[in-house]
Amino acid sequence: MIETVRAAFVIARRDFTAIIFSKSFFFFLLGPLFPIAIIVVAGGLGSQVARDIDNPVIGVALSPAETEMLVAARAQLSASLGSKALPELRVLNDFTPQQADILSKLDSTKSLSAILSGTLAAPMLTGSEGDIKKWQGKVTLMAETALSRPAPVTMETRIIPQTGSSSERDQLLTAQGGQAILILLTMILAGMVLSNLVEEKTNKIIEILAAAIPMDAIFLGKLFAMLGMALVGITVWSTTGVTVALLIGGNWDALPVPAVGWPLFVLLMILYFSMAYLLLGSLFLGIGAMATTVREVQTLSMPVTMGQLLVFFFAYSAVTKLGEPVEWFAVLFPFSSPFAMIARAAQMDNIWQHGLALVWQGIFTMLIIRFSVMLFRRNVMKSGQAARKKSLFARVTGK
Incomplete structure (x- = not known):
């Protein structure tokens, strides 16, 4: 076992070094950067468009006289600041601050950003923490303008905590996003295992290696070398994307927080990508063992x-x-397990289940590698029980 691991490390270091320091790897790294740049630019344009068309609504629960004063103050300020700089006002009838927990249900077609209650001299702004920070100053300015006095208005705030249902929706978005990233990266990068193996089969290099090193070590080394290459590429792409996003700016607090927290979620993303890559890569090694040309590989x-x-x-x-039951089957089925478990990481905070899932996926990966090695020996090296029977038949018949 130790000799196999040592030989696999030698193969992995050889392949990893040959790939990383090749000219083609540089162009391989550049390829996905163009879609990332397009996505970032499109996201910036989309945010700008959203800011242009978004007109937040503040519900007003004041007396009729003070409501008229506030509406007049908004119209006065809009003439100098612009209508888009101020939130739209909507009069709420029969509203009390105790009803603030149904803020999102007051209007099913156009949700309210916050609700202004109390009086203009002592107003209270009720809403989420982000909306209050965004609109508190401008609502205060409108109240001071409505009162037409130099004395500042002291506004009280009432922050609505995030409800359980909205938290679950946010975590669901994180789960779906994590799954989409995993499948995209796996499908882009796993196919390189095939081309690498077929190339060495064509050049007869694989047969030279097989004469000196166990086939298990060769396949294991190649698989981890390609995984290392994939992780290097992902590191470069993610670093570039995060750097550009930081330069452009954005509301990072708006990202839905997964149940296990961002640091552990990112670590699990790396681990589950590695397992998804190894599972699919080991399957591709078995396919590469049966294929002799690039056309057969594609087929x-x-x-x-x-x-x-x-x-x-x-x-x-x-x-x-x-x-x-359907979700448990997705967790237990090896090829869907990484995607199902990253979704669980976003929605469930227990950690122990991820250790069990990673061990199960690793065991199944080793089983596929063993099966791929058996296929390679029979189809390429012409060894194994089927090959021995064929050789015996040839000696008996003289053919």
Whole structure:
């Protein structure tokens, strides 16, 4: 076992070094940066458009006389500041501050950002923490303008905590986003295992290596070398994307926080990507063992790729069914397990289940590698029980 691991490390270091320091790897890194740049630019334009068309609404629960004064003050300030700089006002009848917990249900077509109650001299702004920080100053300015006095208005605030249902919706978005990132990266990067193996089969290098090193070590080393290459690429792309996002600016607090927290969620994303990559890569190694040309690789890999998409859609559909049999099947089925478990990390805060899932996925990966090695020996090295029977038949018949 130790010798196999040592030989696998030698193969992994050889392949990793050859790939990383090749000219093609530089262009490989550049490829996804263009879509990232387009996404960032499109996101910036989309945010600008959203800011242009978004007109937040503040519900007003004041007396009729003070409501008229506030509406007149808004119209006066809009002439100099612009109507988009101030929130729209909407009169609320029969409203009390105790009803602030149904803020999102007051209007099903256009939600209120906050509610202004009390009096103009002592107003109270009720809403989420982000909306209050955003509109408190401008609402205070409108109140001071309505009163037409130099004395400042002291505004009280009432922050509505995030409800359980909205928290679950946010975590569901994080779960779906994590699944989408995993499948995208896996499908982009796992196919390189095939081309690497077929190239060495064509050049007869694999047969030279097989004469000196166990096939298990060769396959394991190649798999981890390609995984290392994939992680280097992901590091470069994510660092570039985060740097550009920081330069452009954005509301990072608006990102939905997963149940396990962002640091552990990012770590689990890396681990589950690695397992998804190893599972699919080990399957591709088995395909590469049966293929002799690039055309055969493309033909054989297409069903696997389509099957992986079906597995992803299955895990994606089970994300809203935590604890149900269909979701448990997605967790236990090895090829959908990484996607189902990253969704659980976003929605459940218990940690122990991820250790069990990673061990189970690792065991199944080793089983696939063993099966791929068996296919390679029979189809390429012409060894194994089937090859021995064929050789014996040839000696008996003289053919």
